[in-house]
Every structure is written in C-alpha cells, then in structure tokens.
Amino acid sequence: MEAIATREACGLTLAKLGRVNKNIIVLDADLSESTKSIIFAREFPERFFNYGVAEQNMTASAVGIASCGKVVFINTFAIFATGRTWDQIRNGVTAGGFNVKIVGSHGGLSVGPDGLSHQCIEDVSLMRAIPEMVVIVPSDRIETEKVIEKAAEYYGPVYIRTSRAKSPNVNNEDYKFEIGKGNILQDGSDVTIIACGVMVEPALNAAKALIEKKIHARVINMACIKPIDKDMIIRAAKETGAIVTVEDHTVIGGLGSAVAEVLGEEYPVPLKRIGVLDRFGESGEPNELFKKNGMTAENIAEEAKKIILRKNR
Amino acid sequence: MKTETSLTEKQLKKIACGIRKNIIKMLTESKSGHSGGSLSAVDILTSLYFYKMNYKPAEPNWPERDRFVLSKGHAAPALYAVLAEAGYFPTEELKTLRKFGTRLQGHPDRRKLPGIEASTGSLGQGISIACGIALCGKHIDKKNYRVYALLGDGENQEGEVWEAAMSAAHYKLDNLCAVLDYNGLQIDGFVKDVMNIDPITDKWRAFGWNVIEADGHNIKELIKALDDAEQIKGKPSIIIAKTIKGKGISFMEGKVKYHGLAPTYEECEKGLCELEEYEKKISEEA
Missing domain, CATH: 3.40.50.920 (Rossmann fold)
Incomplete structure (x- = not known):
C-alpha cells in the first residue's frame, strides 16, 4: 500500500471502527475534508456531527456525549484541538475522566505553506502537562491504524497527533502498538x-x-x-x-x-x-x-x- | 423528584428554605465558598429537583434520568444541599464541604460525588456539556430524558456560551432547557458595569432559543416556566430567571462581597434566625 498521511489513515480507521462499534461518535469543527474525518462522516452521517468553527463548544459537547457511554473522537487541526480548547480538555474531558479522544491533525512544521498560525509545535507539551492524558504521535499508516484502534479500546482521554504530509511506512504490518511502549x-x-x-x-x-x-x-x-x-x-x-x-x-x-x-x-x-x-x-x-x-x-x-x-x- | 402526587408550592418553599439553611451552615463550617450565587439559585434548583426532574438517587447512573449540569459550578454548595435533600448522600456529609478528603469539592467533581453529571467550575463549559448530552439523547440514543443546565449571568460573557447556544439551536435540541440565574452581580461588581450582557433575552432569542422570563424566587412561576419549556418543540428553551444574589439572608442580599465569601458564625446565627422566621411564615400561610 502506498504512503498516505497519518491524518488519512486516521479517517480510514475511524470508518473501519465505525462499522463494528456503534458507540463511536465523530465530531469535527469545519475541517472534515482536511482532517479526513469526512471518510467516517460519509459512511455514518448519523454518527458524525459538525460543530462549525467552534472548537471549545465541540470539545465540551464531546464530554456530554461521552457521558452517555459513547467513544467520542474530536477532530480538528492540532493548534485548535489543543490550544484553543486546553481548558475544555483539562477541566471538562480529563478532570471529568471522560472517554474522549482528541485527534489533532496538521501537527508540526510539516504543515508547510499555511505558516506558523497553523503549524502547531506545542500540542504535545500542552497535552502532556494535563494529568491522566495519554499522548501519542503515530508515524505512518500502519501505526496510526493501530493507535486509533487502541485509543478506542482504552477507556479515558487520549491525544493523538497526526500530520498533513504523506508518511512513508516505517513500521511492519504486524507491529503491535501498546500504550506506554516504544x-x-x-x-x-x-x-x-x-x-x-x-x-x-x-x-x-x-x-x-x-x-x-x-x-x-x-x-x-x-x-x-x-x-x-x-x-x-x-x-x-x-x-x-x-x-x-x-x-x-x-x-x-x-x-x-x-x-x-x-x-x-x-x-x-x-x-x-x-x-x-x-x-x-x-x-x-x-x-x-x-x-x-x-x-x-x-x-x-x-x-x-x-x-x-x-x-x- | 417527580412523583405521582406532586409536592405543593408550600412544600417546595419549605424545602427551599431548608436548603438555604444547609447552605449557610455548610459555608460557615468550611469558612470559604460562594454564598451569594448559591442562595440565588436555590428556588430554581428546588423547582428542578423536587418538581420537574426524573431521577433515582439510589441509581445515579439510571440511563433514563433527566440530567442536570451546574454550569455555574461555584454554586456547588446549593447543588450539594439539594442532592443531600434528594437522598444522594446523608445531610451530615454537607459539613465536609471543601475539606481535605471530602466528596464535596470546592467545585463539582463527578468522579467524587454520585449525582454530578460533569465536573464544572470553568465557566461556559457546562452549557456545552449539556448540549452534548441533549444531542446524544435526541439524535444518537433517541431517548426521552430532558437536560437542564444552570448558567450564571456573568457566565454569559464567555464566548463558549454563545457557541453552545448556536449549536443547540442548529441541532434543534428541544430536550434542553437552560436556566439563567440572573442576579445581576459578579465578582467585580454589577454585571452591567463589568461587562453588560443585556439585552439578554433578545440575544438568546436571536440565537434561536425559546426564551421564557420568570421570577427566579417564585416557585409557581418557575414550575410553570419549566412545564412550558417542555412543550416547545424544535428549539431549545432558556428561562431567564430574575434573582437576588444572597436571597433569603437580608444582609447578604444584593451584596457583591458575598459572591465568594462565607458567613461568619455570628452571621450564620443571624441568617438561620431569619430563615426560621420565614419558615414559620410559610407554615402559617393558607
């Protein structure tokens, strides 16, 4: 399989999981084409909700949805997913102990031409500082698939950073991802x-x-x-x-x-x-x-x- | 809690009075906490918990329960007093408010205390959380429960509140009813001086909500407003409840300084006397 961006691998995996787990709910803030959450949205429109350009409300709403027993995946660019919503993640998601997964796409300089406003270089630091938050940065399609699957399986808040640029495969197909393991x-x-x-x-x-x-x-x-x-x-x-x-x-x-x-x-x-x-x-x-x-x-x-x-x- | 035979207005008033007494006592004991905004919310919470909402204290996670989110998390003492009255935990435990090891944290912590739907305290988030629950109930699980959220007036200054307002109307969350505790005061002074939120009814209406105005200390008006809200289909409702900060304790009423100040032992005695007088008055009413 050719190299794809980890953001795309995330969208594909969410759709795959959506087929077997009806509790998976996906949210986006007007960036579903870019974050690739649209792949899930096309297949499961009834389990996808667009919150418009309003990340704070999306994140705290995810808390409400998760409180009803759902596994909620929030998608937007890493800068908005972690910067604009840090308080909602800290006080709402994490302090509340909710099963919310935050996927920040477009992490790092590899965002490229959009420039510094969109190149989030602080998301891992921001998320790592929050008690109980799990922080994962997958490297390729193979790993992203396993990370998203593991995140859905794990009960609790997880931050996953994906990237805009295509990533060649560096992991073996049979690689097993474990939280807390390199x-x-x-x-x-x-x-x-x-x-x-x-x-x-x-x-x-x-x-x-x-x-x-x-x-x-x-x-x-x-x-x-x-x-x-x-x-x-x-x-x-x-x-x-x-x-x-x-x-x-x-x-x-x-x-x-x-x-x-x-x-x-x-x-x-x-x-x-x-x-x-x-x-x-x-x-x-x-x-x-x-x-x-x-x-x-x-x-x-x-x-x-x-x-x-x-x-x- | 809604039962076959609803409590009378007089019974509800008595419950509210008892809750005010417990708030004063617990705050005096803890020596810190938010008096004014707890007291202003008592009649609203009483109408919700002892008239309107369906819930089972012995089964806090009952899937069909109506949900309540205290978006103005600093009014935690009021919510704790109400939850104790409803039977979620012994009234005796109210004494532990804000103390080391307590389940009654300074602001509501859902992982510590059953009956708390969401950990709140950072303003603006509770209403979004309530929107999420309502969205799940209406569009994902298709359940009949209703969702309530209590907002502070100063809280309306948070941008997130309006993001939430927009999304609730967009998703036609008619199972959601917010109540705005409009006591007109916030930490730094009068809301109109710190950052005016008026015309607040026009704002909520413009965001696509059904707006009901009510006297936030008139149980009869509040329960009618809650019932009316349930009849409105296709849009969320908000009850703009005009309230008095510190309501029920004469020397606290309308005083900015009691936003985040607990009463002294002398003030507590004086306040309890006033509330007992009021209780007698209710009993004597026809």
Missing part, C-alpha cells in the same frame, strides 16, 4: 536515536548513513510520549551511552523533554534534542523548514556523531 526499529550500540511521528523516517535514514561511517545507531520509534517507555530509554542509555531525540515539535516539553526527564532522574547520559528551538515556524515546504531548523536526516546523523564524542568525557 518500539525498536533498528538495533545498535553506539548511540540511540529516539523519534516520533514524521521524524521517524529521517531518523532511520540517518541511521543508515551512520552505518557507512561504522556507527551503529539504535532507532526507537517512541509513538507513545505519555506514559513514556522509561525502561526502554534507560536500557538505551545503559547500552548505547548517548541519546538523540527528534520531533517535529518544540524541544520544550515534547518528546525530547520527556526523554530528558527520564535520563535526568534515572541514568544521565549525553542527550541532544532535535526539534524546533524556541521559535515559530513560517511558510515553506516541509523539507525547506526542516532544513532551516536542523531537522533533516543529515542533521540527525551529524548530531549523533557529535554526541558520541561527548560520551565518557
């Missing part, structure tokens, strides 16, 4: 690269390039950022001695921070966080933006080489 895509002992979402592919490409330099990098796909797989991180620190994190997100509060928290408390080793530094995005093609922000496969390989030199220093 997945080692490539083993290695010199350095570990931990990535999520659209950055898993460049992380793998970086590892390939490093092999030519006789450097064996372990690559972890850390789709589940909260709860995070502490054991896998500690093991990587012990066995490889240096870690590079890569995310299409600000380095403040996201995957890099989550890894840093574990390392700082459990097993400190040199760490480099690759992602958006303390600044906003801008219009441009994703590859141009990644290049400017030092987030390409070349940048990752370069940082991996540098961090190896910091080991045992």
Whole structure:
C-alpha cells in the first residue's frame, strides 16, 4: 500500500471502527475534508456531527456525549484541538475522566505553506502537562491504524497527533502498538536515536548513513510520549551511552523533554534534542523548514556523531 | 423528584428554605465558598429537583434520568444541599464541604460525588456539556430524558456560551432547557458595569432559543416556566430567571462581597434566625 498521511489513515480507521462499534461518535469543527474525518462522516452521517468553527463548544459537547457511554473522537487541526480548547480538555474531558479522544491533525512544521498560525509545535507539551492524558504521535499508516484502534479500546482521554504530509511506512504490518511502549526499529550500540511521528523516517535514514561511517545507531520509534517507555530509554542509555531525540515539535516539553526527564532522574547520559528551538515556524515546504531548523536526516546523523564524542568525557 | 402526587408550592418553599439553611451552615463550617450565587439559585434548583426532574438517587447512573449540569459550578454548595435533600448522600456529609478528603469539592467533581453529571467550575463549559448530552439523547440514543443546565449571568460573557447556544439551536435540541440565574452581580461588581450582557433575552432569542422570563424566587412561576419549556418543540428553551444574589439572608442580599465569601458564625446565627422566621411564615400561610 502506498504512503498516505497519518491524518488519512486516521479517517480510514475511524470508518473501519465505525462499522463494528456503534458507540463511536465523530465530531469535527469545519475541517472534515482536511482532517479526513469526512471518510467516517460519509459512511455514518448519523454518527458524525459538525460543530462549525467552534472548537471549545465541540470539545465540551464531546464530554456530554461521552457521558452517555459513547467513544467520542474530536477532530480538528492540532493548534485548535489543543490550544484553543486546553481548558475544555483539562477541566471538562480529563478532570471529568471522560472517554474522549482528541485527534489533532496538521501537527508540526510539516504543515508547510499555511505558516506558523497553523503549524502547531506545542500540542504535545500542552497535552502532556494535563494529568491522566495519554499522548501519542503515530508515524505512518500502519501505526496510526493501530493507535486509533487502541485509543478506542482504552477507556479515558487520549491525544493523538497526526500530520498533513504523506508518511512513508516505517513500521511492519504486524507491529503491535501498546500504550506506554516504544518500539525498536533498528538495533545498535553506539548511540540511540529516539523519534516520533514524521521524524521517524529521517531518523532511520540517518541511521543508515551512520552505518557507512561504522556507527551503529539504535532507532526507537517512541509513538507513545505519555506514559513514556522509561525502561526502554534507560536500557538505551545503559547500552548505547548517548541519546538523540527528534520531533517535529518544540524541544520544550515534547518528546525530547520527556526523554530528558527520564535520563535526568534515572541514568544521565549525553542527550541532544532535535526539534524546533524556541521559535515559530513560517511558510515553506516541509523539507525547506526542516532544513532551516536542523531537522533533516543529515542533521540527525551529524548530531549523533557529535554526541558520541561527548560520551565518557 | 417527580412523583405521582406532586409536592405543593408550600412544600417546595419549605424545602427551599431548608436548603438555604444547609447552605449557610455548610459555608460557615468550611469558612470559604460562594454564598451569594448559591442562595440565588436555590428556588430554581428546588423547582428542578423536587418538581420537574426524573431521577433515582439510589441509581445515579439510571440511563433514563433527566440530567442536570451546574454550569455555574461555584454554586456547588446549593447543588450539594439539594442532592443531600434528594437522598444522594446523608445531610451530615454537607459539613465536609471543601475539606481535605471530602466528596464535596470546592467545585463539582463527578468522579467524587454520585449525582454530578460533569465536573464544572470553568465557566461556559457546562452549557456545552449539556448540549452534548441533549444531542446524544435526541439524535444518537433517541431517548426521552430532558437536560437542564444552570448558567450564571456573568457566565454569559464567555464566548463558549454563545457557541453552545448556536449549536443547540442548529441541532434543534428541544430536550434542553437552560436556566439563567440572573442576579445581576459578579465578582467585580454589577454585571452591567463589568461587562453588560443585556439585552439578554433578545440575544438568546436571536440565537434561536425559546426564551421564557420568570421570577427566579417564585416557585409557581418557575414550575410553570419549566412545564412550558417542555412543550416547545424544535428549539431549545432558556428561562431567564430574575434573582437576588444572597436571597433569603437580608444582609447578604444584593451584596457583591458575598459572591465568594462565607458567613461568619455570628452571621450564620443571624441568617438561620431569619430563615426560621420565614419558615414559620410559610407554615402559617393558607
């Protein structure tokens, strides 16, 4: 199957789940064409509700619908799904302990030409700070399908970030996703690269390039950022001695921070966080933006080489 | 709770008076909490819980129950006193309000206390939650329960309230009835001075709602308004209930400072005396 965007994989999976689970209700805020929730809407118009450009009301309404025993999936762009509605998610969904799943599509710089207003680089930080919230950033079609299925199965609030750009498959079809578990895509002992979402592919490409330099990098796909797989991180620190994190997100509060928290408390080793530094995005093609922000496969390989030199220093 | 034989207006007035007494007592005991807006909502809550709504305190999650969402979450003491009176938990527990380990949190917490439909306190959200429940009841589950939400007047300043208003009319949620506790005061002063919400009836009407105006302390008017709202099909209803903040306690009535202030022990004694006087008066009425 050809590469599709994780947002599309989400829409397809919601429709698939809708066929077997009548309790799945899908909401959108006038972006169903873009978030791909329209795939569900076309098949189950009676279980799809458009809330117009009113994300706060949509999110709190989801609480009401969930209180009647439904599994509610909210869809809109990540910036609106998490920024505009943070209070509704915090006080309504999460503090209330409701079975609401928030899908923020169009996460990160990979949104591209729409520019900084639509490039949400803070969603993971915002959601990670909320008690009891599960935060997942799937990397490809295969993983998105399993993540959405798992989210529907799990009782409680889950934030899932999808992306606009097409993502080549990086996971095996038989891959099993578990909340709280990372997945080692490539083993290695010199350095570990931990990535999520659209950055898993460049992380793998970086590892390939490093092999030519006789450097064996372990690559972890850390789709589940909260709860995070502490054991896998500690093991990587012990066995490889240096870690590079890569995310299409600000380095403040996201995957890099989550890894840093574990390392700082459990097993400190040199760490480099690759992602958006303390600044906003801008219009441009994703590859141009990644290049400017030092987030390409070349940048990752370069940082991996540098961090190896910091080991045992 | 709606029974075969409805309670008389006099009985409802007595219940409201007892609830006011419990609110004063619990707030005095907790030394903090929202007195004014709890007291202004008592007659509305009494009309809902002891006249209009169907529910089973022994089975709080009964699927057919009518739902109530306290959108003005700070009036939690009033709701707790009502839920205790209705039999959700012993009245004795009211003393634990706001104390460490209590089920009676400063603002309603659904995971702690049975009978609470949604955790509220951040204004504007409760009405949206009520809209969601009503949407599910009407369009997804096709059930007959009704959904009620109590809004504060200052709460109408929240943009989300109007998002909710628009969506309820759009989805023709005629199983939804909001009640606006219009006591005219908010934390920083008179609503009209802080951020005027008037003409509030025109606004709700313009958003496609059936608007009913009522005296929020007149049980007879309130129960008629609730009954009338149920007859309206194709659109949601809102009862704009004119109320007095601190209603029932003379020295608290219309006073801004009692928005978030609990009575002292002396004030409590004085207030309870006033309420007992009033109770006697009701008993003597024909």
